[in-house]
Amino acid sequence: MAAPMLTGRRDRPAIGSHVFLIVLTAAFLAPVVWAVLSSLKQPATIITDPLGFDPGAFTLGNYRAMFEDVPIASGFLNTAVVLVLKGGLTLFFAPLAGFAFAKYRFAGQNAIFGAVLLTLMLPTIVLVVPLLLQMRELGWINTYQALVLPGAVDAFAIFWMRQVIAAVPDELLDAARVDGCGEFRIFVSIVLPVIRPGLAGLAVLTVMNIYNDFVWPVVVTSQESMQTLQVVLATLAQNITGNRIGADFATVWGELLAASSIALVPLLVVFVLLQRHFINGILAGSVKG
Template sequence: MKPGIGQYTILGVLAIGFLYPIWWAISSSFKPPNDIVTDPLTLSGPTLHNYQAMFADVPIGTGFANTALVLVVKGAMTMVFCPLAGYAFAKFTFPGKNVLFGVVLLTLMLPTLVLIIPLLLEMSALGWVNTYQALILPGSIDAFSIFWMRQTIAAIPTELIDAGRVDGASELGIFVRVVLPVIRPGLAALAVLTTMNVYNDFVWPVVAVNDTEHQTLQVVLSTLAQNITGNRIGSDFTTVWGELLAAGSVAMVPLLVIFVLLQRHFINGILAGSVKG
């Protein structure tokens, strides 16, 4: 049954409702700061002043570089080790497998704030406070990613894996040549989710790092208004709206591009991961 005009109309209204705030933030970042406050719904002459002032006032380039480094290394660890763990839980039989998997699932019930103090004490004991190790290693192999991969791989017919074993392939060879090509949508969805989680992570970076050299993008953005007002005599909060919107727009663009490029794989991966194994 094809969607009717009414359904398209509802979807169109919802799309406008979701996209309008993004459009307003990006378009307003090119407006003079006074116009943003006095006339927020009207477009005025475009200016790059907000972007120029923002780059001069805050080290957003350092935040981008640190976030990119953490994202690449931490994301690579997640994309390598979590599918391997999911493959073991989905297709192998070993003593204590169900108990161990249950323990992994139990960690999903723990709030992030509960783990912060133990993790910080551990980082301090290792001498890793204010280092990239503290930003990368905690959470790089997380319970949700293992669960996601387990559910995705469980949907693969066991006969397909047994056929590879009969042909003499090693377990690693079966994983690389048989499993990975089948779960590509699930991997793409995990890549998008991991990118969003690492890119938007704020609580742990602000706790583990307190120097400007290792600050990630979200930490830099959190101190944006304070840095701007501190660098400009006589400024008040109304004068920094333009720079806040400029910084938010710059930070928003990479995630929008990634989601647009991978949205088809992301949706397919969501559907694949929902299959009960």
Template sequence: MITLGRIGRYGFLLLVAAVSLFPLMWMVLSAFKPGGDVIARPFAFDFDQLSWTNFREMVHTIPIGTGLRNTMIVVLVKGALTLLCCPMAGYAFAKFDFAFKRALFGTVLTTLMLPTLVLLIPLLLEMSELGWVNTFPALILPGAVDAFGVFWMRQIIAEIPDELLDAARVDGAGELRIFRSVVLPVIRPGLAALGVLTFINVYNDFVWPVVAVNDTGHQTLQVMLSGLARAAVVGQLGDAASAWGQLLAASTVAAVPVLIVFVLLQRHLIRGVMAGSVKG
């Protein structure tokens, strides 16, 4: 039955959705507008004049293909390390008793409270000593075993009944077999959610890549976008209107992978968040 209250709730949700989606839709449509119209008529759209000009000029301005390739390499390798190590660490903290367990877990949680800027100089000095500056290991290894991922997995695995694990041990299964055959299938929603969150965080990361890498061959997409925005602001690209059109085109290209991942995996993200919202 349709009631006035339900109509009001749905109307409010539609309003919130429209406000949230408007900047994204404006960016995408403006990327296809002529450069002059982006500044002269920012909120006017003539669909007869939409073209791919900004995208063609953007390709010649920055090596966006290289940026996408570098970003995907970092996302895939770093994400794989996160999804491999964090569940194993979470399993150990949730289901094993060992010396200094609480102290170690408390130390892991403490790292969550450290601002990223505090770690930049020590990490950069470490990468320099290892000779990894301007390399993929510098982009991938720091933060691959994320404290939030360990905490997330620990909270989810803690809800698995000990009787289920004990039954597997009685049947002669070793701990690795139990982890692979019993724990992983149970925590699959939470693991999928961690994968989505890791993808978004690594894909959007800017601060560490801009510090660790300064050559174009290893720059990630976010660093290239920042360079393009800086060039547009200071007028290094000549025509200001064309520069902002290229920036909107590059931003649209950069948003596509995140949107695809979210649309395809939003159900797993919601299920994983619900699975992780438990007391451990």
């Protein structure tokens, strides 16, 4: 009789933790579900009955009006271009820098790495004015160069890769050198396959940071054709009221919820597809070098 009692006692903490996680998940998802369902309601109903949902009255009118009033397609296109170019630069150069800091010894190594880490303490807003002046001198205002190059290889990405690569055994690298491999060949053939989980985790974080970036794109782009998705969403109310005479508060909210719901889709897809790699990457990045 003792065995069933012990089993029951062991199951109770697990049941409690599952209930807690379910409640926590519901609390996080509730605003997202509300926003998506509200985007399918009539604009006036969003204001008069914000918590009521009638599936029979759902409509795509907010989405159709939003596509007519807001250049969200160009916002998606510009964000996609920046994601590919800036994300590619980050995922190429950050592992190389991390490899150098983790596996080589050179004069001033600790000082240089410390200087890199010090940049993490600088608020983004402090760097905006100097960067903007540089972009103006280069003639890069309202260009993809200005959206992509500043911050393409940031200190956090280098630190992350340094921590991950530090866990790679030195014996593997020494054996490759004995076999005649060059340093870049060692990096590509030995290091990259081993750090794949950490690199995948960095990729997810990089996509999220670039996709959600607002401060720099809104400063460096003044032309509507160069605005990224987050800037388009931020100026959505102005675009709606400017493009539609007599647009009221309810109309703005309906189209804003529709645009926000569409903007949620790419990040949700990326996280659902790569959540396993992201979790493994978090664990890999927590290894001390």
